[in-house]
Amino acid sequence: MSLINVVNLTFAHEGSYDNIFENVSFQIDTNWKLGFTGRNGRGKTTFLKLLLGKYEYSGTISANVNFEYFPFDVTDSENNTIDVIESIYPTCLQWQVMRELSLLQVSEDVLYRPFATLSNGEQTKILLATLFLKENSFLLIDEPTNHLDMKARKLVSDYLQSKRGFILVSHDRAFLDNCVDHILSINKTNIEIQKGNFSTWWANKERQDNFELVENEKLRKEITHLQSAAKRTAVWSDKVEKTKVGTKDSVDRGYIGHKSAKMMKRSKGIETRQQAAIDKKSKLLKNIENSEKLKISQMNFHTDRLVEFDKVSIFYGSKAACESINFTIEQGDRIALCGRNGSGKSSIIRLICGEAINYTGTFRKASQLKISYVSQDTSYLQGNLTDYAIANGIDESIFKAILRKLDFSRLQFEKDISDFSGGQKKKVLLARSLCEKAHLHIWDEPLNFIDVISRMQIEELLLEYLPTMLFVEHDSEFCNNIATKIVEL
Numbered sequence: 001m002s003l004i005n006v007v008n009l010t011f012a013h014e015g016s017y018d019n020i021f022e023n024v025s026f027q028i029d030t031n032w033k034l035g036f037t038g039r040n041g042r043g044k045t046t047f048l049k050l051l052l053g054k055y056e057y058s059g060t061i062s063a064n065v066n067f068e069y070f071p072f073d074v075t076d077s078e079n080n081t082i083d084v085i086e087s088i089y090p091t092c093l094q095w096q097v098m099r100e101l102s103l104l105q106v107s108e109d110v111l112y113r114p115f116a117t118l119s120n121g122e123q124t125k126i127l128l129a130t131l132f133l134k135e136n137s138f139l140l141i142d143e144p145t146n147h148l149d150m151k152a153r154k155l156v157s158d159y160l161q162s163k164r165g166f167i168l169v170s171h172d173r174a175f176l177d178n179c180v181d182h183i184l185s186i187n188k189t190n191i192e193i194q195k196g197n198f199s200t201w202w203a204n205k206e207r208q209d210n211f212e213l214v215e216n217e218k219l220r221k222e223i224t225h226l227q228s229a230a231k232r233t234a235v236w237s238d239k240v241e242k243t244k245v246g247t248k249d250s251v252d253r254g255y256i257g258h259k260s261a262k263m264m265k266r267s268k269g270i271e272t273r274q275q276a277a278i279d280k281k282s283k284l285l286k287n288i289e290n291s292e293k294l295k296i297s298q299m300n301f302h303t304d305r306l307v308e309f310d311k312v313s314i315f316y317g318s319k320a321a322c323e324s325i326n327f328t329i330e331q332g333d334r335i336a337l338c339g340r341n342g343s344g345k346s347s348i349i350r351l352i353c354g355e356a357i358n359y360t361g362t363f364r365k366a367s368q369l370k371i372s373y374v375s376q377d378t379s380y381l382q383g384n385l386t387d388y389a390i391a392n393g394i395d396e397s398i399f400k401a402i403l404r405k406l407d408f409s410r411l412q413f414e415k416d417i418s419d420f421s422g423g424q425k426k427k428v429l430l431a432r433s434l435c436e437k438a439h440l441h442i443w444d445e446p447l448n449f450i451d452v453i454s455r456m457q458i459e460e461l462l463l464e465y466l467p468t469m470l471f472v473e474h475d476s477e478f479c480n481n482i483a484t485k486i487v488e489l
Contacts, residue, residue: 004028004051004138008059011043011050018411020046023059024191028167028184030065030138033160035176035198036169038186039289039407039451040423044169047186048140065138070131071124077116084115085130092133100129103159120147121341128156132163139166143422145175146448147376149340150474154178171423171452173198174476187287198452209288226274289453292405294434294461298468299370301439304330306369306468307352312361314347321347324361327487329440334462334469336479339489345472346376348489349444352470372438376445378425382418388428394435402431406454422449430458443471447478 009024020043028034038044050057051067072088079087085097098108104125110118118126124144131139141160145153153175160168160179167184170176176183176198183194183201194201307329314321322344329335337345351357352365353373381388385403389396400413406427412420417428426449433441447455455478462469462482473479479486 002030002064004030004061004063004065006059006061009050009057009061010059011046011055011057013046013055021057021191025059026184026191026193028193029182030063030165032182033164033180034167034182034184034193035180035201036167036184036186037171037176037198037201037452039453040427040449041407041412041421042186044186045142045421048142048167048169051140063138066134066136068131068134068137068139070127070139070141070144072127072130074115074127078114080112081115081118081126082111085111085126088127088130089133092130096133097129100132101125103162104129105155119341121149121152124148125152125156128159137165141166141168143169143171143449145170145172145474147341147445148474150338150476150479151340153474153476171447171450171455172475172477173202173452173455188289189286202452212288223274226270289407292457293464294402294405294457296434296441296461296465296467297437298441298465299437299439301331301366301369303366306330306366306440307470308362308364309348310362310364312351312359312363314344314351315358315360316347322489325487325489327485329468329470331439331468332466333485334467334483335471335485335487336483337470337472337487337489338479343489345489346444349373349442349470349472352442369440370438372433372436372441374429374433374441374443374446376448378422378429381420381425381428382416384416385413385428388417388432389435392432392436394432399431399435402434403427406431406457407451423451423454426450427454434461439468441467441469441471443469443473445472445474447473447475 005027007025009021010019011021012019036044036047046055048069049055051061051063052069074084075087077084082094082097085092097111101108101110106122106125106129110122110126115123115126124147128141128144131141144156148156153172157175157178160166168176168180178197180197181195183196183198185192185194185201185205194204196204305328309325309327312325313323314325321342325344325348327335337348339345347357351359351363353371385400386396389399400408403412404410408424408427412424417425420428426446430443430446430450433443446458450458455475459478459481469482471482
């Protein structure tokens, strides 16, 4: 066992006046299985890069371990997979590679195929296996679940559960619960570490938030009461003081002055207590995450049935992407398309969205059906938010209001979208979709890179407004909470 010590860490990106971290101090045990969570743009990936020595910072980070980062940068993906592994870890032994791959249920034949031909899930498993070949290293694992289907996520989380000595950045609640024993959370004003899994941390956070909200309300009432008392006492003091003027000689002016001073002292005492209550109140609610309610305005369609698949098979050349698909989308449905990577989920979505795709069977889509589509891909996003809103024909003020509710700062509005984090880019697509007038919303892996609290916001939105939806999402908790139907491919 050894410790990673972070002392008075302060960091801001070059050209920025806002510190991402400011005088942060904590310790990490290198034996922990540490889950790392926090809202998008708070600095999770930045912190991992600080551990790797990628940026200059003030303060100290001391450790007696080497750090290894996932995902690795694969420079030549056309090479066979075994060659890619050896380029990352030249001294690895093949039996060690096979041991790790067997734990991840990856067949030996992938080693002799070009890395580029592997599915996203296979590539993720290969790189994770390579990562854990590196002994005596503390592993920095950055969002390994993106593009993994549900079964693959469970398999990878079981694999990680059997390991130790890593930081895992993930927003998948079930995934974190299964494979971590501590949580490192970046809050609004601090960084904290708690023992337990995500559910334990979230329960503790809710208790703390509720306590602070109750305490805040008590202090608010106390401050109001003290303000009134201080005002009353000051008025009484002034009135008593004024009786010294214009009175007959028989009145004891010394007594009146003493009484006035006593009342003034009482007023000052009340003001002191009031200020103490204000100071205490100001320390509350600092880390309560604002998750304002979102809204969606979906149009009604003139018929209940919007889309129908009857024994549909989709082909790319002679290869079938999926076969004999049967389901309908009716108003009020929230359908989750589930299946392994490569089972044809995205192909079905592309067909519904109007792409020219070869298929057999019967496919019907209601005429004049308006669809709002959120794709997996965010790489094309660039420019400022104002121009993006204009280009997509949506109301800029509503669009930016939604982004504010999704934890965008006003400073973020001035940046180029291409400089946003992965989660922030995905929020741009979701906010655009929420602004669009549509009969049907189709979201393809909408939660990739999205932080946990924003996921909960989106869940709350969908359960309140009950829009008609078709979605692909591998977050099992989201699917269980939202879907009215599940179509297994």
